[in-house]
Amino acid sequence: MGFIKPDLPSVDPTTFLQQPLMERVRILGADWAENGFGSPKMVHCIYLLKVFGLYAIGGITIATLTSGLPAFWHVAQWWNQPIVYQKAILWTVLVEVIGIGGSWGPLAGKVKPMTGGIWFWARMGTIRLRPWTWVPLTSGSRRTAVDVLLYLALLASIVVALVMPGAQSDSLSAAVPGNATGVVAPALLAAPIVLLIIIGLRDKIVFLGARGEQYLPALTFFAVLPFVDMIIACKILIVVVWVGAGFSKFGKHFSNVIPPMISNSPAVPFTWIKRLHYRDFPHDMKPSRVATVMAHVGGTFVEIAAPLVLLLSTTQWLTVAAVALMVCFHLFIVSTFPLAVPLEWNILFCYATVFLFLGFPAWHGYAPWNMSPPWLALVILAALLFFPVLGNIRPDKISFLPSMRQYAGNWASALWTFTPGAEEKLNRVTRSATNQIDQFEGAGYEIPWNEIVLQKTIAWRSLHSQGRGLFSVLLRNLPDIESRTVREAEFLCNSIIGFNFGEGHFHNEDMIAAVQDEAQFLPGECVIAWVESEAFGSGVQHYKLIDAALGVIERGTWRVADAVEAQPWLPDGPIATHVDWVRPGRGHGART
Template sequence: MGFIEPDLPAVEPEHFLRLPLMERMRILAVNWAEHGFGSPRMVHTIYILKLIVLYALGGIVVATTTSHLPAFWHVSEWWNQPIVYQKVILWTVLLESIGIAGSWGPLAGKVKPMTGGIRFWARPRTIRLRPWTWVPFTAGDRRGWFDITLYIALLVSVAVALFSPGVHSDSLSAAVPGNTSGLVNPALLIAPIVLLVLNGLRDKTIFLAARGEQYLPALFFFAVLPFVDMIIALKLLIVVVWVGAGVSKFGKHFSQVVPPMVSNSPSVPFTWFKRAHYRDFPRDLRPSRIADVMAHVGGTTVEVITPLVLLFSTNRWLTLAAVAVMVIFHLFIVSTFPLAVPLEWNVLFAYATVFLFLGFPNWHGYGVFDLSSPWLALGLIAGLLIFPILGNFRPDKVSFLPSMRQYAGNWASAVWAFAPGAEGKLDRVTRSAKNQIDQFVEFGYEPAWAEVTMQQVVAWRTMHSQGRGLFSVLLKNLPDIDARTVREGEFLCNSVIGFNFGDGHLHNADFIAAVQREARFEPGEAIVVWVESQAWGSTVQHYQVIDAALGVIERGTWKVAEAVAEQPWLPNGPIPLAVTWTRPQPAVPAPAEIRDQQQHGHGALA
């Protein structure tokens, strides 16, 4: 891999693109196992510079200079100042809401331009996705000036709270005598809280992009709780996020996540170590025992046990060790550059671990049993647990982010299959980016290599549990699949609404219907297979086949155990599917272009 040049698969692109789809997936899955996405080092360097200069250094400079604290290089003077922590949270919310933190750049499917977010959400007629149809005054799926005003007002309100000096707090002075920097004015936090909720009711994309499921509770605690209760509530919040994420990794999915994540990490230079995460590279790409240990010892166990140690420990050395473990845990995730690129979030959590559990340790009166009221404790715990519990039992009702399944492998997902030439109809949709294939070409890739690169992302999906099911449904429903253009739903979603963080709910049937209003696909031109996350207590995942022009045309299930038992390229054919409903109409005929190619014995340059 070069600094500027990508690490492209060792194929001849024109010949490769004429191979059957699943043979292409086999070649690219094997390539991913050794090389990951193949991004040039320049891409990772850009991310590191953004993380260090814009986020970390920029955030600390803003927090210290607006709070009358010593310069940022005097770390010992500001690292445990509560107002710095508050402003780092606000800084993170601001960058996430603009779209220049998580889900930014090439690893998130944004090549030219690299920024989604504000370029879409401050533009009229772009797609907005309301979370619930029953909420009054939210009808429609296009952004108007009212939505843009709400969004800009959110950014302004966060900036005002961020750049304003602190105010005196009696509860802070009582707990930390001599503190002169104060806290963020609670009155200035009311507007960001209200506007984040209002924006979320109009468009769930903005709420999720701002990571409202985690930062909204923090802002609420800043605004209403006295200082000691605020610190303890923040500890409960971060522990719920950690433990929730750890618990969500129980089951069969997460072991599938670790091998392709390690394979994509530029910090792992040894090919033998990447191969060791697969049972028998290149013949068997299911997770090896090493991958299982990485997943459920280095991952699940750390995320469940270590946070509970931090929450209850009153031993200085045990707490210090637990803090070190969690900091290393988050820095390891940063080093792997996962495709949603949640780098800022992980750096924030590393700092939060040090600030909360060493800056205000349990043995100084900041333990969970030091809350001012047992009723407050019960209320906080109940409030923080309601969405993770509901979202895991009913994943169809709650986004995977409030459900705390951020990187568990148990995701709602989708793949799109276009008839030849039909993908171009997406250019009819009002948005601020072109199709990703065209972005790669404009960035300098030859068209055939741009197509191979886009298919590399599709192969990444096959390396996860739900990918085997999605492609099984495609193979069952589309006998012409080898002649179609197949696209990963999450990447496609990024080009249409400017954001995705692995949440399939952002490109579900509502999204497809919104796209169809402008794209105007003909029946059979755009077929989407979409699957919901596996619910607690269930052994299956529920899928839908959606024709963009007709709506849902099939529903069914597959068993998760049968999905994880197969290879990414399905050498034994589709896994068993249980069809539960079919639209009562004849099957959609293949478009004329595909029929013509099949008659002449050709595949497609997808």
């Protein structure tokens, strides 16, 4: 991998694109296993400068400067100051809701421009997606002046809370005598809280882009709880996030996540280490025992056991060890540069782990049973578990982010297909970016290498369980699949709505209908295979075949076990699917 130039697949570009679709998937899947996305190392350096320069040093500087604390390099004098922790949360929300945090830049499919977020969300006419159709005053799929004003007001309210000096707190003074910096004035947090809720009911894109499912509870705790209860509630919150993510890794999906993640890591210098995560590279590309152990010991077990130790331990050495383990856990994720690039989120969790569990340890009166009254801890825990529990039972109703299924491999996802020339119609959609094929060409990827690089993303999808099911649905239903352009929905979604974080609900039939309003595809020109996450313990995933012009034309299921056991390029043919419903009289080459 070069510093400036990308690591391109070792193929003849002209003849490669003439090969059958699944043969291309096989070749590019093997290339991913050795080289990941193949991005120049310069790209990773840009991300590191952003996360450690702009985000970390910039955020600490703002927090300390506006709170009367010494400069950022005097770590011992600010790391355990409550107002710094509060402003770190506010700064992170601001960075995320502007669009320069997660899902930013080339690794998320954003090249020109590298930023989605504000360029889409502060513009009228761009696509807005409401989370639930039953909520009044939320109809429509385009941003209005009201939506733009609400978004800009949210930005302004966060900035105000971030830059204002601290306010004295009697509860803080009682718990930490002599503290002179105070806390963020609770009154200043009312506007961001209310605006996040209002915006969230009208537009799930902005709410989830702000990571509202995690930061809204924290802001609420800052605003309404006395100091000791606030700290304990934030501990419960971060533990719910960790344990929820760990719990979601039970099942058959997660082992498939580890190999392509490791393969994409610039911190892994040796190809043989990457190959070690596949059973028999390149012949058997299912996860090896090494990958499975890494997934469920280094992932599932650590993400459940260590947080519970942190929450309940009153033993100093054990707590310090668990803190070190979780900090290393998040730094490891940063080193892999996952495609949603949630680097800021991971750095925040490193700091929050140290601040909450070492700055205010359980043995100093900050254990769950120290809340006043003690049963309040159970109430907060129950409230925080509501969406994770519901989302795992009914993944069709709740985003995988509030469901706390971050990077568990159990995702809603999709593959879009276009007949020759039809993809260009996406440029009719009101947005602040062009099609990614054009963005990559503008970034220096010559034709047809821009096409090959984008096809690596569908090969990446095939390395995960749901990708094999999606390709199976397309192969069974589209006799003309070899002449179609196939696109990974998560990347495509980024260029249309300015954000994606692995959330398949962002590109479901609601978004497809909004695209169709302007793109005006003819029947058969744009056909999408879309699948919902597996409901906990169900063993199946529910898919939809969607024609952009006609709507849903088929519904069915496949067994997760079948998807997991198949090779990414489906050499034995499509996995079995069970068709539940077919649109009457559907045609255009689709299976009847």
